[in-house]
Amino acid sequence: xxxxxxxxxxxxxxxxxxxxxxxxxxxxxxxxxxxxxxxxxxxxxxxxxxxxxxxxxxxxxxxxxxxxxxxxxxxxxxxxxxxxxxxxxxxxxxxxxxxxxxxxxxxxxxxxxxxxxxxxxxxxxxxxxxxxxxxxxxxxxxxxxxxxxxxxxxxxxxxx
Amino acid sequence: xxxxxxxxxxxxxxxxxxxxxxxxxxxxxxxxxxxxxxxxxxxxxxxxxxxxxxxxxxxxxxxxxxxxxxxxxxxxxxxxxxxxxxxxxxxxxxxxxxxxxxxxxxxxxxxxxxxxxxxxxxxxxxxxxxxxxxxxxxxxxxxxxxxxxxxxxxxxxxxx
DNA sequence: TATTGTTATACTCTATAACTATA
DNA sequence: TATAGTTATAGAGTATAACAATA
Numbered sequence: 568x569x570x571x572x573x574x575x576x577x578x579x580x581x582x583x584x585x586x587x588x589x590x591x592x593x594x595x596x597x598x599x600x601x602x603x604x605x606x607x608x609x610x611x612x613x614x615x616x617x618x619x620x621x622x623x624x625x626x627x628x629x630x631x632x633x634x635x636x637x638x639x640x641x642x643x644x645x646x647x648x649x650x651x652x653x654x655x656x657x658x659x660x661x662x663x664x665x666x667x668x669x670x671x672x673x674x675x676x677x678x679x680x681x682x683x684x685x686x687x688x689x690x691x692x693x694x695x696x697x698x699x700x701x702x703x704x705x706x707x708x709x710x711x712x713x714x715x716x717x718x719x720x721x722x723x724x725x726x727x
Numbered sequence: 728x729x730x731x732x733x734x735x736x737x738x739x740x741x742x743x744x745x746x747x748x749x750x751x752x753x754x755x756x757x758x759x760x761x762x763x764x765x766x767x768x769x770x771x772x773x774x775x776x777x778x779x780x781x782x783x784x785x786x787x788x789x790x791x792x793x794x795x796x797x798x799x800x801x802x803x804x805x806x807x808x809x810x811x812x813x814x815x816x817x818x819x820x821x822x823x824x825x826x827x828x829x830x831x832x833x834x835x836x837x838x839x840x841x842x843x844x845x846x847x848x849x850x851x852x853x854x855x856x857x858x859x860x861x862x863x864x865x866x867x868x869x870x871x872x873x874x875x876x877x878x879x880x881x882x883x884x885x886x887x
Numbered sequence: 888t889a890t891t892g893t894t895a896t897a898c899t900c901t902a903t904a905a906c907t908a909t910a
Numbered sequence: 911t912a913t914a915g916t917t918a919t920a921g922a923g924t925a926t927a928a929c930a931a932t933a
Binding site: 649725727 | 761773881
């Protein structure tokens, strides 16, 4: 059963704090593992920044991308999210059910929908952007400004 | 329906290659997003390195940690994996069903099991370590040696 | 009382396949 | 025939709660 406030996300696996006295063996030599740990800390920062917002990283990503690419099709959104069409469908259903986005027919292609944020979606996105940026800056504050620039450059080399 | 070879993992969401001509808006300024992209690339490297092995990052992590901490309890393993006891149970069931690990009674505590790798588990782990290390090095080869040292240091500052 | 392991259950996410309507 | 969207279904992963045995 859920124990959080209504419409809140269930707690993330999130904090995998190191267990004192435990050996992590080879894992500490694997970049993939270090990336995973850092990314979970980033998830946790996102979760804190969007607490009681019923938002997830995937939903936030969809909001940002639709906002930045009005008229986008669901297939294109699915490609951007790295998910199948059916997954994009569910995200768009979720956004539409909350009045944040809408599907409009496209004159040039009767098969596809164009996706657009509603005014409430735009407003909601502005608020979420503020929260997420602030949480992300707080998360990255463990690094110096120079380290942040370096990290961003190296991550982009690895992840595109 | 599954389309891979028997016992293979289903394909990861994995490659979220950038969609040409799409704007990613604010996402490119968020460390959490860059971390997520890089980590997915790392997952993909892990998947390639362990193809047709029916292994997952979580199972591999469990193997390494049990191997490095013989006699570990399931609760401690769950804490290391950042999962609930029931989740640790399922991983251990999986390892035990394949003869890779075993539960032994602990004289000092009748409630808990001690976890140990079997000889097959040790052997399998040695092979997997070779594969994972090689895949990880290939993945990180996109960086210079100096960049790799720097990245590891910065990730550890973020993820513990 | 608290903790360990266990079981049962529910929920989320995602992939797959089949279907329709358009191209 | 190919593609966009839709629907239904299945599987993996994980959290929660309740329980028995032990501390």
